[in-house]
Amino acid sequence: MKLKTLQWIAAAIAPLWLGLHFFASINGNSQKAFMPGEATHGHHQIQLQCSACHTEDMxxxxDACATCHQEELDRVSDSHPVTKFLDPRNADRVAILDARKCVTCHVEHQSDQTGQMGVTLPEDYCYFCHQDVAENRPTHEGLPFNSCSTVGCHNFHDNTALYEEFLERHLDDPNIKENPKVKELNQYANWAEEHSRTALEIGERAVPSEVTYSQDIAFEWSQSSHAKAGINCIDCHQSEETGAWLEKPGFVSCQGCHDYETETFLQSRHGMRLGQGLSPMTPAQALIPMHAGAAHRELSCTSCHDDHSFDTKFAAVNACMSCHDDDHTNSYKGSKHFQLWQAEMNGQGPEGSGVSCATCHLPRIEMTEQGESITKVLHNQNDVLRPNEKMIRPVCIDCHGVGFSIDALADPNVIDNNFQSMPSVHVESLEMVVEKLQRVARERAEN
Ligand code: HEC
Ligand code: HEC
Ligand code: HEC
Ligand code: HEC
Ligand code: HEC
Ligand code: HEC
Ligand code: HEC
Ligand code: HEC
Ligand code: HEC
Ligand code: HEC
Incomplete structure (x- = not known):
C-alpha cells in the first residue's frame, strides 16, 4: 500500500478513534473541561453525563432528546410536533426556522443566551411563522409578538388548557367550584385480593434470624398499609438476584409493585440522576434554596416516604418542607389551601378537599387502562411545573374555573406568596373567545 494511502486512512480514522475513545472516557468530573459552558437549568444534574445527549463523534x-421527552410531548398533544414541519406545505417556514430539530430552539451550554425552560431564541420568535395572525383574527391586531407566549395565552408545545375549544367549554366556570375536591386514588384497591394476600400480624415476619431490628420498625410496619395488604419484610428486603437480606432497599425493591411511581420519579428533578445510573441527587447540589441541615440527604423513595410507615400525608407537606427553603415554600402555611389541608387532616374537611404541596406538584392523574379508569400519583414534579399552565388541567380545575386558574398562574406575586391572595393580573383569552363567537354569529346573521 502506498504511503499516501496509509496516511489518508490514518487521517480518516484518527478522529473517529479519538471520538470513540474520548466518549468512552468522557463521562465524569475530569471531563468538564471539554464542555463549552454549563448545561441548562433542566439538565444541570446530568451535565457531566455527556453521552446522554452526544453521540460518539460529538x-x-x-433521538437523544426524544428518548427522554417524546412521550411527555405526545401525551400533551404537542401543538408544534416535528411531524408538522415534515409536511412540504410548511417548507417555507422551516427555511426560516428549522423546527424539525429540537436544537434550533434549545441549544445547550450557552447560559448567557438561555431563557426560561432552556429556550435559546428571542422572545418574539412566533413572528417568524405567524406574521399574518391578525389577518383572520381582529382580536390579535396590534398585539406585540413577544406577548404570545409570555403572558399566559399560548405555549409552543403544551396548549392542553389554552386552546380555543377548551376555553369555549369553560367560559361560564365559577372561580371556585361547588364541592371542590381532588380525584380519588384507586390503583391498589384490589391488589391484595388479586395477589391472594391477607393482612399480616406482627408475628408473621419471615426475617432471617441473624437480622436485628428495633421494635419501632416492627410496630410501624404492622400499622402500615403494606402489612394490611400482606406485604412482608422480605418483599422489600430480599435481593432478587442473590436472595440475601438487603440492609437498605433502594428504589429497585419498590419498582416491581410500584412501576408507574418509580418510572415517573426517575424522570423527575428528584430522581433523574438515579435514572442515569449516577449517585443520588442531594440538596447540596441544588440550584434552588434548600435547608442547610438537609444538604447531604440523598433523594430516594424514602426521602418523602419515611421507611416503614410509608405515610403519604407526611410525604405531602412536611417531607417537602424539610428540604426546600424558598419564599414560595415558606409561605404555604399562610394559605387557605393549607387551612383546607389541616381541616382534612383533622377529619373536619371531606377526603380530597385539602391542598398540599403534593396536590399541585405530584398530582393525581387519571388514565384509562384496559377500558378502566385508573388514578395514579405522578411522581415527576417537573412534568406539570413549567410553563405553569401545565398545572391547570391535572390540578386546578378539580376545584377552580379555567379563567381564574389562568389569571392566578400568570401572577408572579400569587406564586411567590403561595396563593395567599386573589390574582391581580387578568389574561384576556376568554374575552377574546367570546368576542370571536359574537363576530361569527354576527357574520352568520348577515349572510
Ligand atoms: C442534556 C444534553 C447535553 C449534555 C448532557 C451535554 N451536552 Fe454538549 N451539547 C448539547 C447540545 C444540544 C449542543 C448543541 C448542538 C448543536 O447546536 O447542534 C451541545 C454542544 C456541545 C459542544 C459544541 C460542539 C457541537 O457539537 O456543537 C461541545 C464541545 C459539547 N457540547 C461538549 C459536551 C461535553 C464535554 C459534555 C459532558 C461533559 C456535554 N457536552 C454534555 C447537549 C448536551
Ligand atoms: C437523559 C434524559 C434526557 C435527555 C437525553 C434530554 N433531557 Fe431534557 N430534561 C430531562 C429531565 C429529567 C429534565 C428535568 C425535568 C423536566 O423538566 O421534565 C429535562 C428538562 C428539559 C427542558 C425543560 C427545562 C426547564 O427548565 O423547564 C427542556 C427544554 C429540555 N429538557 C429539552 C431537551 C432537549 C432539546 C434535549 C436534546 C438535546 C434533551 N432535553 C435531552 C431529561 C433529558
Ligand atoms: C421553534 C422552537 C422550538 C422547538 C423546535 C422545540 N422547542 Fe421545546 N420549547 C420551546 C419553547 C418556546 C418552550 C417554552 C414553553 C412553551 O412555550 O411550550 C419549550 C419548552 C420545552 C420543554 C419544557 C416544557 C414542556 O412543555 O414540557 C421541553 C421538555 C421541550 N421544550 C422539549 C423539546 C424537544 C424534545 C424538542 C424536539 C422534539 C423541542 N422542544 C423543540 C420551543 C421549541
Ligand atoms: C417554525 C414555525 C412556527 C413557529 C416558530 C411557531 N409556529 Fe405556531 N404553527 C406553525 C404551523 C406550521 C402551524 C399549523 C397551522 C398553520 O399552518 O398555521 C401552527 C399552528 C399554530 C396555532 C394553531 C393551533 C393548532 O394547534 O393548530 C397556534 C395557536 C400557534 N401556532 C401559536 C404559536 C405561538 C404562540 C408560537 C410562539 C410561541 C408559534 N405558534 C410558533 C408554525 C410555527
Ligand atoms: C415496603 C418496603 C419495606 C418493608 C415491607 C420493610 N422494610 Fe425495612 N426498610 C425499607 C427501606 C426502604 C429501608 C431504608 C433504607 C435506607 O435507609 O436507605 C429499610 C430499612 C430497614 C432496616 C435498617 C435501617 C434501620 O432503620 O434500622 C432494618 C433493620 C429493616 N428495614 C427491617 C425491616 C423489618 C424487620 C421489616 C418487617 C417488619 C421491614 N424492614 C419491612 C423497606 C421496607
Ligand atoms: C410486594 C409489593 C410491594 C412492594 C415490594 C412495595 N410496595 Fe408499597 N404498596 C404495595 C401495595 C399493594 C400498596 C397498597 C396498600 C393498600 O393501600 O391497600 C402499597 C402502598 C404503598 C404506599 C401508600 C401507603 C399509604 O398508606 O397510602 C407507599 C407510599 C408505598 N407503597 C411505597 C413503597 C416503597 C417506597 C417501596 C419500596 C421501598 C414499596 N412501597 C414496596 C405493594 C408493594
Ligand atoms: C418528593 C416526595 C416523594 C418521593 C421522592 C416519592 N414519593 Fe411516593 N408519594 C408522595 C406523595 C406526597 C404521595 C401521596 C400523593 C397523594 O395522596 O395524592 C405519594 C404516593 C405514593 C404511593 C401511593 C400511590 C397510590 O396510588 O395510592 C406509592 C405507591 C408511592 N408513592 C411510591 C413511591 C416510590 C416507589 C417512590 C420511589 C421510586 C416514591 N414514591 C418517591 C411523595 C413522594
Ligand atoms: C431530600 C430533600 C428533598 C425532599 C424531601 C423534597 N425535595 Fe424537591 N427537590 C430537592 C432537590 C435537591 C431538587 C433539585 C433542585 C435542583 O436541581 O436544583 C428538588 C426539586 C424540586 C422541584 C423542581 C424545582 C425546579 O426548579 O425545577 C420541585 C417543584 C420540588 N422539588 C418540589 C418538592 C415537593 C412538592 C416535595 C414534597 C412532596 C419535595 N420537593 C420533596 C430536594 C427535596
Ligand atoms: C396551589 C398549587 C401549589 C401549591 C399548594 C404549592 N405549589 Fe409550589 N409551585 C406552584 C407553581 C404554580 C409554581 C411555579 C412554577 C413556575 O411558574 O415557575 C411552583 C413552584 C415551586 C418550586 C420551584 C421554585 C423555583 O424557584 O424553581 C418549588 C421548589 C415548589 N413550588 C415547592 C413547593 C412546596 C414545597 C410546597 C408546599 C410547602 C408548594 N410548592 C406548594 C404551585 C403550588
Ligand atoms: C382541592 C381543591 C383545590 C385545588 C386542587 C386548588 N385549589 Fe385553590 N382554593 C381552593 C379553595 C376551596 C379556595 C378558597 C378558600 C376560601 O376562600 O376559604 C382556594 C383559594 C385559592 C386562591 C385564592 C386565595 C385567597 O386568598 O383568596 C387562589 C389564588 C387559588 N386557590 C389558586 C389555585 C391554583 C392556581 C390552583 C392550581 C395550581 C389551585 N388553587 C388548586 C381549592 C383548591
Whole structure:
C-alpha cells in the first residue's frame, strides 16, 4: 500500500478513534473541561453525563432528546410536533426556522443566551411563522409578538388548557367550584385480593434470624398499609438476584409493585440522576434554596416516604418542607389551601378537599387502562411545573374555573406568596373567545 494511502486512512480514522475513545472516557468530573459552558437549568444534574445527549463523534442526535421527552410531548398533544414541519406545505417556514430539530430552539451550554425552560431564541420568535395572525383574527391586531407566549395565552408545545375549544367549554366556570375536591386514588384497591394476600400480624415476619431490628420498625410496619395488604419484610428486603437480606432497599425493591411511581420519579428533578445510573441527587447540589441541615440527604423513595410507615400525608407537606427553603415554600402555611389541608387532616374537611404541596406538584392523574379508569400519583414534579399552565388541567380545575386558574398562574406575586391572595393580573383569552363567537354569529346573521 502506498504511503499516501496509509496516511489518508490514518487521517480518516484518527478522529473517529479519538471520538470513540474520548466518549468512552468522557463521562465524569475530569471531563468538564471539554464542555463549552454549563448545561441548562433542566439538565444541570446530568451535565457531566455527556453521552446522554452526544453521540460518539460529538454530534447531538434528535433521538437523544426524544428518548427522554417524546412521550411527555405526545401525551400533551404537542401543538408544534416535528411531524408538522415534515409536511412540504410548511417548507417555507422551516427555511426560516428549522423546527424539525429540537436544537434550533434549545441549544445547550450557552447560559448567557438561555431563557426560561432552556429556550435559546428571542422572545418574539412566533413572528417568524405567524406574521399574518391578525389577518383572520381582529382580536390579535396590534398585539406585540413577544406577548404570545409570555403572558399566559399560548405555549409552543403544551396548549392542553389554552386552546380555543377548551376555553369555549369553560367560559361560564365559577372561580371556585361547588364541592371542590381532588380525584380519588384507586390503583391498589384490589391488589391484595388479586395477589391472594391477607393482612399480616406482627408475628408473621419471615426475617432471617441473624437480622436485628428495633421494635419501632416492627410496630410501624404492622400499622402500615403494606402489612394490611400482606406485604412482608422480605418483599422489600430480599435481593432478587442473590436472595440475601438487603440492609437498605433502594428504589429497585419498590419498582416491581410500584412501576408507574418509580418510572415517573426517575424522570423527575428528584430522581433523574438515579435514572442515569449516577449517585443520588442531594440538596447540596441544588440550584434552588434548600435547608442547610438537609444538604447531604440523598433523594430516594424514602426521602418523602419515611421507611416503614410509608405515610403519604407526611410525604405531602412536611417531607417537602424539610428540604426546600424558598419564599414560595415558606409561605404555604399562610394559605387557605393549607387551612383546607389541616381541616382534612383533622377529619373536619371531606377526603380530597385539602391542598398540599403534593396536590399541585405530584398530582393525581387519571388514565384509562384496559377500558378502566385508573388514578395514579405522578411522581415527576417537573412534568406539570413549567410553563405553569401545565398545572391547570391535572390540578386546578378539580376545584377552580379555567379563567381564574389562568389569571392566578400568570401572577408572579400569587406564586411567590403561595396563593395567599386573589390574582391581580387578568389574561384576556376568554374575552377574546367570546368576542370571536359574537363576530361569527354576527357574520352568520348577515349572510
Ligand atoms: C442534556 C444534553 C447535553 C449534555 C448532557 C451535554 N451536552 Fe454538549 N451539547 C448539547 C447540545 C444540544 C449542543 C448543541 C448542538 C448543536 O447546536 O447542534 C451541545 C454542544 C456541545 C459542544 C459544541 C460542539 C457541537 O457539537 O456543537 C461541545 C464541545 C459539547 N457540547 C461538549 C459536551 C461535553 C464535554 C459534555 C459532558 C461533559 C456535554 N457536552 C454534555 C447537549 C448536551
Ligand atoms: C437523559 C434524559 C434526557 C435527555 C437525553 C434530554 N433531557 Fe431534557 N430534561 C430531562 C429531565 C429529567 C429534565 C428535568 C425535568 C423536566 O423538566 O421534565 C429535562 C428538562 C428539559 C427542558 C425543560 C427545562 C426547564 O427548565 O423547564 C427542556 C427544554 C429540555 N429538557 C429539552 C431537551 C432537549 C432539546 C434535549 C436534546 C438535546 C434533551 N432535553 C435531552 C431529561 C433529558
Ligand atoms: C421553534 C422552537 C422550538 C422547538 C423546535 C422545540 N422547542 Fe421545546 N420549547 C420551546 C419553547 C418556546 C418552550 C417554552 C414553553 C412553551 O412555550 O411550550 C419549550 C419548552 C420545552 C420543554 C419544557 C416544557 C414542556 O412543555 O414540557 C421541553 C421538555 C421541550 N421544550 C422539549 C423539546 C424537544 C424534545 C424538542 C424536539 C422534539 C423541542 N422542544 C423543540 C420551543 C421549541
Ligand atoms: C417554525 C414555525 C412556527 C413557529 C416558530 C411557531 N409556529 Fe405556531 N404553527 C406553525 C404551523 C406550521 C402551524 C399549523 C397551522 C398553520 O399552518 O398555521 C401552527 C399552528 C399554530 C396555532 C394553531 C393551533 C393548532 O394547534 O393548530 C397556534 C395557536 C400557534 N401556532 C401559536 C404559536 C405561538 C404562540 C408560537 C410562539 C410561541 C408559534 N405558534 C410558533 C408554525 C410555527
Ligand atoms: C415496603 C418496603 C419495606 C418493608 C415491607 C420493610 N422494610 Fe425495612 N426498610 C425499607 C427501606 C426502604 C429501608 C431504608 C433504607 C435506607 O435507609 O436507605 C429499610 C430499612 C430497614 C432496616 C435498617 C435501617 C434501620 O432503620 O434500622 C432494618 C433493620 C429493616 N428495614 C427491617 C425491616 C423489618 C424487620 C421489616 C418487617 C417488619 C421491614 N424492614 C419491612 C423497606 C421496607
Ligand atoms: C410486594 C409489593 C410491594 C412492594 C415490594 C412495595 N410496595 Fe408499597 N404498596 C404495595 C401495595 C399493594 C400498596 C397498597 C396498600 C393498600 O393501600 O391497600 C402499597 C402502598 C404503598 C404506599 C401508600 C401507603 C399509604 O398508606 O397510602 C407507599 C407510599 C408505598 N407503597 C411505597 C413503597 C416503597 C417506597 C417501596 C419500596 C421501598 C414499596 N412501597 C414496596 C405493594 C408493594
Ligand atoms: C418528593 C416526595 C416523594 C418521593 C421522592 C416519592 N414519593 Fe411516593 N408519594 C408522595 C406523595 C406526597 C404521595 C401521596 C400523593 C397523594 O395522596 O395524592 C405519594 C404516593 C405514593 C404511593 C401511593 C400511590 C397510590 O396510588 O395510592 C406509592 C405507591 C408511592 N408513592 C411510591 C413511591 C416510590 C416507589 C417512590 C420511589 C421510586 C416514591 N414514591 C418517591 C411523595 C413522594
Ligand atoms: C431530600 C430533600 C428533598 C425532599 C424531601 C423534597 N425535595 Fe424537591 N427537590 C430537592 C432537590 C435537591 C431538587 C433539585 C433542585 C435542583 O436541581 O436544583 C428538588 C426539586 C424540586 C422541584 C423542581 C424545582 C425546579 O426548579 O425545577 C420541585 C417543584 C420540588 N422539588 C418540589 C418538592 C415537593 C412538592 C416535595 C414534597 C412532596 C419535595 N420537593 C420533596 C430536594 C427535596
Ligand atoms: C396551589 C398549587 C401549589 C401549591 C399548594 C404549592 N405549589 Fe409550589 N409551585 C406552584 C407553581 C404554580 C409554581 C411555579 C412554577 C413556575 O411558574 O415557575 C411552583 C413552584 C415551586 C418550586 C420551584 C421554585 C423555583 O424557584 O424553581 C418549588 C421548589 C415548589 N413550588 C415547592 C413547593 C412546596 C414545597 C410546597 C408546599 C410547602 C408548594 N410548592 C406548594 C404551585 C403550588
Ligand atoms: C382541592 C381543591 C383545590 C385545588 C386542587 C386548588 N385549589 Fe385553590 N382554593 C381552593 C379553595 C376551596 C379556595 C378558597 C378558600 C376560601 O376562600 O376559604 C382556594 C383559594 C385559592 C386562591 C385564592 C386565595 C385567597 O386568598 O383568596 C387562589 C389564588 C387559588 N386557590 C389558586 C389555585 C391554583 C392556581 C390552583 C392550581 C395550581 C389551585 N388553587 C388548586 C381549592 C383548591
Amino acid at each position: 454530534g447531538v442526535q434528535h
